[in-house]
Amino acid sequence: MAEVVASLGPLEAAVAARLGELERDRVVSRIWERDPTVWKPRGTPEIEDRLGWLTVPQWTAERLAELSAFAQEIRSSAGRFVLCGMGGSSLAPEVYRDICGAAGRELVVLDTTHPAAIAEVDRRSDASTLYLISSKSGTTQETVSLLRYYWHFTGGAGERFIAITDPATPLAQLAAERRFRRVFLNPEDIGGRYSALSYFGMVPASLIGADVEALVANGISMAARCRETGDYGSNPGVWLGAVLGEAALAGKGKLTLLLSPRLESFGLWLEQLIAESTGKEGKGIVPVVGEPLGAPGAYGSDRLFVAVELAGEESSERRQSLQKLGEAGHPWVRMVWRDPADLGAEFFRWEFATAVAGSILGVNPFDQPNVQESKENTKAVLAGTGGEAPALADAGAVRRLLDAARPGDYIALMAYLAPSPGIDARLAALQRSLRDRTRVAVTVGYGPRFLHSTGQLHKGGPPCGRFVQIVDRPEPDLPIPEEGITFGQLIAAQADGDFRALEARGRPIVRVMGLEVLEEAVSG
Template sequence: LWKQDPTLWKPADSAHQAEIKIRMGWLDVVDLMLTKVDEMRAFAAEIRKAGFTRAVLCGMGGSSLAPEVLRRTFGVAKGACDVAVLDSTDPAAVATLERWSDPAKTLYIVSSKSGGTTEPNVFFQYFYKRVGAKLGDAAGQNFIAITDPGTAMEKRAREHGFRRIFLNRAEIGGRYSALSYFGLVPATLMGIDVGKLLKRAKRMMIACGPTVAAAQDPGLYLGAVLGTLAKAGRDKLTFVVDRKLDSFGYWTEQLIAESTGKEGTGVVPVEGEPIGRPASYGKDRIFVYVRLDGGLERAVQGLSRAGQPVVAIRLQDAYDLGAEFMRWEIATAAAGWVLGIDPFDQPNVQESKDNTVRLLAAYNEKGALPDPGGVLPASAADFAVRLRAHLKLARKGDYVAVTAYVERTPAREKLLREIRTVIRDRFQVATTVGYGPRFLHSTGQLHKGGAANGVFVQLSAAPVADLSIPGERFTFGVLEAAQALGDYESLAKRGRRTMRVALGTDADAGLRALMAAVNDTGKPARRAAGKAKKKPAKRAVAKAKTATKKPRARAVAKKATPRRRAAPARRGR
């Protein structure tokens, strides 16, 4: 691993080896970025001096998820720049960010490794026109780019006079780029001490170094656990995260799903699913408890006493996220080795992108997207009956994925949490929720390239007010619809069990109808917990200390009774 030897994963495949060889820069990026800390701090000071107090990060996947995790975890330091992430083509989401930002006083961060990703490019086109209307030829001074050398985005940034262009190391894949310019420039603007973050990452890097025994290597050990249990049928990696860190799963979800979900196998990350009673879970689960304040300790102990495998990772403070970025990247690479796949490619992500391009070309030619039919309105009289029939297709060991092409709002997040909780408890399956098109750059690879154990419910809403994209014949609403249809075509081609649901123009009302239909899918399945309760299985808890104190990861068998009383679980979790 540390020699960056590409034959480790695909020893007999020269094509894979050539690609892997140019994707290993994440292993030593920490040392490189430690030399860039002063540069990034000076830039943040320049932005403050120029009067910018808000920034919009226009990106997708690996370019946006780490900054979002850091923003939600740390907040914004006094006097620093507040950074909001735009990773949705939903017209309402774009309009919300437009209202939040004053074009003349906002910094726009256009972030894309390849420089050719559709979403950040159309976001740039949209906001550049609005800034230009106020600032004229000086509009470029409100934009910066983060991209690889030689991309079309670098060229465009130079042509439009961007304030700054950060050229990232090309040998780093997007989902492995949290500790590069992609994650750290936005973090510095927020006022986060990126030097401290990198030093924590460095400690983990040393703890996982080439001279460390394999059983004492926290990254390698975690990857071995994930890969081995996935091969044994426990492929639903379920995150239980203390409240302050509850967005951490956004980033790990993409890292794990896109890295392992291919060649008919993979680890299914389950992020954001409310923690339930032990009887709610089957034998396809492994739990990771990311612990900061211990608010969920009691609930996790209940899972462990019930015989569920639990990996416990204790963080000292939020800056240990730097260590966790490194740990999970190494663990994912190791899990890929166990599963026998290449953890650095994403063969099916491009397929959905190509579908979208083809569908948009058809729209430009005919003025309408193709209509394959089969969309079920949430208002249909038989909606609950047909939804029940679809969900009953889920078998033991499957998961239900709800993909929602709507603007993400707190009210909708709450509804979707309730919906997935009912589905989990009633059908005894793991559940995931992804917002489109964001999830296409995350779990989309797993949906198409992983095992055929997903049951999909695709939700879409008609835009109340659409937005034009400067220089394009299609609107944001048409783009979002094309992305949803393109993803459906990819799933249908593989015979995935998929239902398309139209929420109508009122997405909130449509989701409430979905909630009512889910509640009407029958009585809860009989739980087979009675007999097992008398004699609970021994728990297996793998504890992994943080790199701050020479991290180790070891499997231990303990009695069920803790030495001291744990803090109660937080309400609502």
């Protein structure tokens, strides 16, 4: 298990008091008893039927031999896998790939509808490429569109497809009809962002040669630690949840994640888990991923810093920076993993902590009540009833929106662009420049990926965000078979739909074409 040290400063007393309150209320026992009143009144939707993650490590352990045999069979004929999924279906597999994947086994995670990104995947595919179609509901718009595209692309070769979904979904039915190579049916009582240790995470992990036995064993060990009731301060999930929750209540809800290089994608998984679980009812924790570490003066008073490092990648500079931040009054936590297999334990620790933080904030950490707003708007745009596309802003309008940021706000850069190292670098430079210019937290997300992650927080969380939407005009475009539209039209409709949803909630938002206008605004 990871080594944890912390300097909580002004939060110390509040966290201690909260741990005592949680113990008096028997919160740990009640969570394991699956008592929904830990969060909301009994009968509230999406609580009692979303607690399967508590025992899924043991459920998966009982299926390791099956997973191993399947992976061995597949790896004899395929070394490249393309996973089509969104949110929890894509983020955990990406983490497994980056931290635990074996050499010579390639997993491409395709969680975009941008035609340039899809075309790039196609350029590197051949007849041995297998496609993992992953969707809890079996109806996720992006995933279904990608399935239709690749079904046509492969000439309907069912043996090149693997489905991961819940029982009795449209995807499960279609996979049976089309004779997919394999269909993995996941327990229904697990939400997507809590599914890392289920089939949604472990099937891709096994295919790329990760040590799934060690990962699951560590998940089981952490689950046992999170059941302990003797000393709530020694329960790793409860203690972390109390820190997260009390920080948010104290106005330090910008959870700034500092990750060693190999663990960077773990930050994106945490971003979805925390943002989508807590960002509702006007409350929430804002995860900040990828923002470079700055001097204490670069930050407002709304930060909680959490550094997550892998043994061998520890940074003395990061340690010294954390000490300086602590001396300046900023609370921080530092976690050092012993080895990559600690990932299984850390998935569970953070899931449990997020559930506890949700209880402290008084929200249901298992639903996503505002995600549907953008989806409905997207449908209206595609149907021709969504109105005119939002106007494009010039550099002056962007600068006015950014310079109006006040302490406690955050800026979200929402890029409906094809991910690439070049775009990554430009967005990272903008993130740093904006943080230094405004002294507020700056988040970055690719669309439509973030709609299944921070999108819930943007609409349902604290009304302190300022939003810049970045779009382009994809050329050439790609048709979506059976739908009568192109991927370029779909991603444009998704951008329009989310713009309308944020605008309807009174969120300050502008749209720019490409990054140049934003770069001009920031440099001016």
